[in-house]
Amino acid sequence: MSDATTATEALVVPEDWHIHYEYSAGPVVGHFLRGLAEGRIEGRRCPGCQMVWMPPRGYCERCFVPTDTWVPVGPEGALEAFTIVGQKFENLPDPPYVIAFCRLDGADTALVNFLRMPLDDVAAAARRLRPGTRVRAVFEDRRAARITDFHYELV
Amino acid sequence: MSAAVRAAIVGVGETAYRTHHPDATYPELAQAAGLAALAMAGMTPADVDAVVYSMAPTHFMGVTDAQLWAVGPVGGRHKPLMRLHTGGATGGSAAEAGYHHAASGLHDCVLVVGADKVAETRDAQFILNLIWDPFFERDFALNTVTMAAIQAVRHMEQYGSTEEQMAEVAVRSWRRAKRNPRAHLRGDISVAQVLESPLMSWPLKRYDCCPRSSGAAAVVIASERVIRERGLDAAWINGAGALANTVFMGDRLGPRRLTDMGDWDELRGAAATAYRQAGITDPARQIDVAETYAPFSINEIMAVEALGLCAAGEGGPAIAEGRFDEGGEVEVNPSGGTLCANPIAVTGLVRVCDAALQLLDRAGGYQVPGAQTAVATAVGGSFQFQTCMVLGREPTGGKS
Numbered sequence: 001m002s003d004a005t006t007a008t009e010a011l012v013v014p015e016d017w018h019i020h021y022e023y024s025a026g027p028v029v030g031h032f033l034r035g036l037a038e039g040r041i042e043g044r045r046c047p048g049c050q051m052v053w054m055p056p057r058g059y060c061e062r063c064f065v066p067t068d069t070w071v072p073v074g075p076e077g078a079l080e081a082f083t084i085v086g087q088k089f090e091n092l093p094d095p096p097y098v099i100a101f102c103r104l105d106g107a108d109t110a111l112v113n114f115l116r117m118p119l120d121d122v123a124a125a126a127r128r129l130r131p132g133t134r135v136r137a138v139f140e141d142r143r144a145a146r147i148t149d150f151h152y153e154l155v
Numbered sequence: 156m157s158a159a160v161r162a163a164i165v166g167v168g169e170t171a172y173r174t175h176h177p178d179a180t181y182p183e184l185a186q187a188a189g190l191a192a193l194a195m196a197g198m199t200p201a202d203v204d205a206v207v208y209s210m211a212p213t214h215f216m217g218v219t220d221a222q223l224w225a226v227g228p229v230g231g232r233h234k235p236l237m238r239l240h241t242g243g244a245t246g247g248s249a250a251e252a253g254y255h256h257a258a259s260g261l262h263d264c265v266l267v268v269g270a271d272k273v274a275e276t277r278d279a280q281f282i283l284n285l286i287w288d289p290f291f292e293r294d295f296a297l298n299t300v301t302m303a304a305i306q307a308v309r310h311m312e313q314y315g316s317t318e319e320q321m322a323e324v325a326v327r328s329w330r331r332a333k334r335n336p337r338a339h340l341r342g343d344i345s346v347a348q349v350l351e352s353p354l355m356s357w358p359l360k361r362y363d364c365c366p367r368s369s370g371a372a373a374v375v376i377a378s379e380r381v382i383r384e385r386g387l388d389a390a391w392i393n394g395a396g397a398l399a400n401t402v403f404m405g406d407r408l409g410p411r412r413l414t415d416m417g418d419w420d421e422l423r424g425a426a427a428t429a430y431r432q433a434g435i436t437d438p439a440r441q442i443d444v445a446e447t448y449a450p451f452s453i454n455e456i457m458a459v460e461a462l463g464l465c466a467a468g469e470g471g472p473a474i475a476e477g478r479f480d481e482g483g484e485v486e487v488n489p490s491g492g493t494l495c496a497n498p499i500a501v502t503g504l505v506r507v508c509d510a511a512l513q514l515l516d517r518a519g520g521y522q523v524p525g526a527q528t529a530v531a532t533a534v535g536g537s538f539q540f541q542t543c544m545v546l547g548r549e550p551t552g553g554k555s
Contacts, residue, residue: 010177015217023289033290051411055291061401062413080408081416083304085296086354090278092296099295101305103409110405112295126357131312148294 028058031070037145041137043107045069054107074104076155079133082115084122096122100152102135113137115152128154157432158258161550163382163389164511166196166375172339172368172496172505174274181216185270186228188371188501192266193230195517196375196387200230204262208238209249209269209372211500211535214282216272229268229373241399242286243299243448245269246372246503247533247542251395253376254544258392263378270371271500279367279499286536287402300364302404302537303451304356309408309417310453311358313468318358320471322349324452325362325494327480332491334520339368339496349452365450365497372501372508379550390511390529394435394545396428402537419454421541422461422532429530430463433545438463442485442545444513444529446506450493458532459487462543481523489513489521503533507544514548 025033028044032055035042043052044067046060052071059066082100085093100115115135119125134155143149168191170176176184193199206229208222218224222238225231239249246269253267273279280298287293310316326346332338344362352361382389398421400407400414407416414420426438435441445462449455456470464485465473473479479487488494490509493502510529512518527549533542 012177021289025290029290054405055403061406080405081305081309083301083308083359084354084357085301085304086356087300089280089284089296089298089300091281092284092298097296099297099301099305101405101408103405108409108411109403110408112292112297112405114295122354122357131309146294147291 028056032056033145036147036149037143039139040072041074041104041150042070043073045071051108052106054104054109054111071106073106075137077102077104077135077137079129079135080110080131082129084119084126086122100135102152104137113147113150113152117154159260160258161379161391162254162257162376163391163550164374164546165377165382165387165389166192166198167508167511167515167517168192168195168373169337169505169508170370171337172370172498174367174369176272176369181218181221181270181272182225182228184272184369184371185225185268188270188373189229189266189268192268192373192375196377197385198264198375202264203230203234203266205256205265206231206234206236207249207253207256207265207267208236209246209267209501209504210238211240211242211245211271212282212286214276214285215279215499216275230266241540242535243450243499244503244533244535244540244542246501246505246507247448247531247544248397248503248540250374250504250507250544251397251542253374254392254395257376257378260378263381265376266373267376267504268373269501269504271498272369273367273497273499274369299450300359301356303453304359305404306416306457306538307358307453309415310457313417316456316471318350319346320456320475321358321363321452322346323475324455325349327474328488328492328494331489331521332495335490337496338491339366341491341495359451359453363452365494368496368498370496370498370501372504374504374507374511388515390514390546391550392544393547393551394429394431394433396425397540397542398424400539402539404537418467419457419461419541421539422458422534422543425541425543426462429543429545433547434551435545439465439484442528442530443526444489444510444523445485445487446490446492446509446529446531447488448493448503448506448533449488450497452494454534455487455492462530462532486523489518489523503542506531506533510544510546514546
């Protein structure tokens with residue numbers, strides 16, 4: 001935002017970081033991401049409370065027991081919360097775009113992804129979106145076993 | 156659980172908050188606040204038994220684990236020193252840990268200190284995006300602005316809160332900050348200006364959002380024994396609560412949710428603990444000042460509701476009607492609050508500082524006359540950590 005101290009002769013030392021990471025997915029996350037590459041979205045069910053966790057987790061965070069079943073969810077679901085970004089943030093996508101938390105049919109929790117829809121008029125787009133609005137997970141043609149292998153669209 | 160001994164804040168130190176502090180390196184900034192807090196208490200670093208260092212993500216200022224750099228300058232050499240990090244809630248957690256150090260009876264005099272330089276890199280929101288996991292959530296541009304916007308959408312849907320009510324929060328914060336010489340942003344803005352400011356993330360506009368600030372803050376927390384021996388002025392810590400929740404915001408949505416993204420249930424829980432310790436049963440009547448960690452306008456609405464200063468859903472109308480203005484039953488964010496200065500690593504500590512200053516009659520232009528009880532909150536992570544501290548002019552809890 002505003003800078004109260006622009007008129008300064010202070011010395012500044014610049015530096016750039018570039019760091020490469022390789023994150024180990026482990027068996028549960030790995031199964032889920034490989035499923036995405038094959039066009040499947042699956043949650044994990046707790047044998048105790050029957051919660052279907054999305055994103056999938058290897059243990060139930062409420063019952064503290066291992067989850068034991070993969071459950072297909074979606075491809076349709078309901079919007080739970082969203083925002084429409086109008087500002088460019090460094091190293092993040094060019095606006096406008098919709099970030100949407102959707103609860104896919106069969107899941108008990110909501111999963112975030114981009115919701116692709118016309119955004120010529122942001123206010124009008126915001127009025128179209130309400131908790132409960134129906135959405136569908138749509139897979140990309142080229143997939144890479146990543147969460148970006150699909151996105152949401154309005155039904 | 157009650158405290159083994161009573162403890163209080165006897166010194167407060169802060170720098171001014173602004174985008175850059177080219178006048179000081181990072182540890183020099185922390186040192187300035189620490190020495191100022193000790194000076195108010197009539198102490199020197201030699202009087203300090205332990206240091207709690209308040210530092211959130213270090214990628215803003217660009218030195219991994221910056222507390223290492225600060226040990227010497229803040230007087231931590233040859234003393235126990237721990238760094239606390241609960242995201243935005245860091246300063247609240249650091250104050251809580253400092254209080255626990257003293258209230259346990261194991262340390263008589265604790266320095267809680269930290270600093271941040273959020274604008275040392277160009278876009279803090281990219282770094283904030285890195286708090287999310289690389290498999291499920293990081294790819295979707297989540298950051299503090301977008302997650303606050305998502306909360307606002309939920310609050311609007313659930314309670315009918317409006318963009319105008321959020322704008323009223325910003326107008327009031329900027330106006331109050333005119334009285335605070337340390338505030339980063341201040342001035343007279345109108346509801347229309349807020350509504351017409353550039354869209355950040357719907358429904359939040361630019362003036363609904365806090366700035367990226369640099370600055371430092373510190374408090375000295377002493378045991379009752381030291382306070383009586385030295386005859387110190389004290390802002391007594393009568394209650395401290397904290398609560399953590401899952402990072403996954405999607406777990407806080409849907410019919411089987413335990414808490415809702417549209418409510419600050421985590422703060423409600425933290426406040427319940429602090430209120431119980433402090434004997435607060437009717438917050439709106441018993442609390443005179445609330446310094447809430449509200450980096451976005453919607454968050455102040457959620458905070459006054461979660462603190463029980465009004466009913467759930469009434470926060471927007473209550474603020475717009477002026478119920479929490481100067482002279483009201485409770486004054487909320489008389490300093491201008493987080494919306495007018497957000498040095499992330501210490502913002503929660505700044506809330507504690509501003510609450511303590513009220514009880515020490517040292518708040519200057521934003522002093523709430525005769526304030527007896529104040530509350531300070533902090534929030535962090537994916538709005539998943541909340542802390543709440545109740546301070547009083549008189550001790551009400553623990554053993555004497």
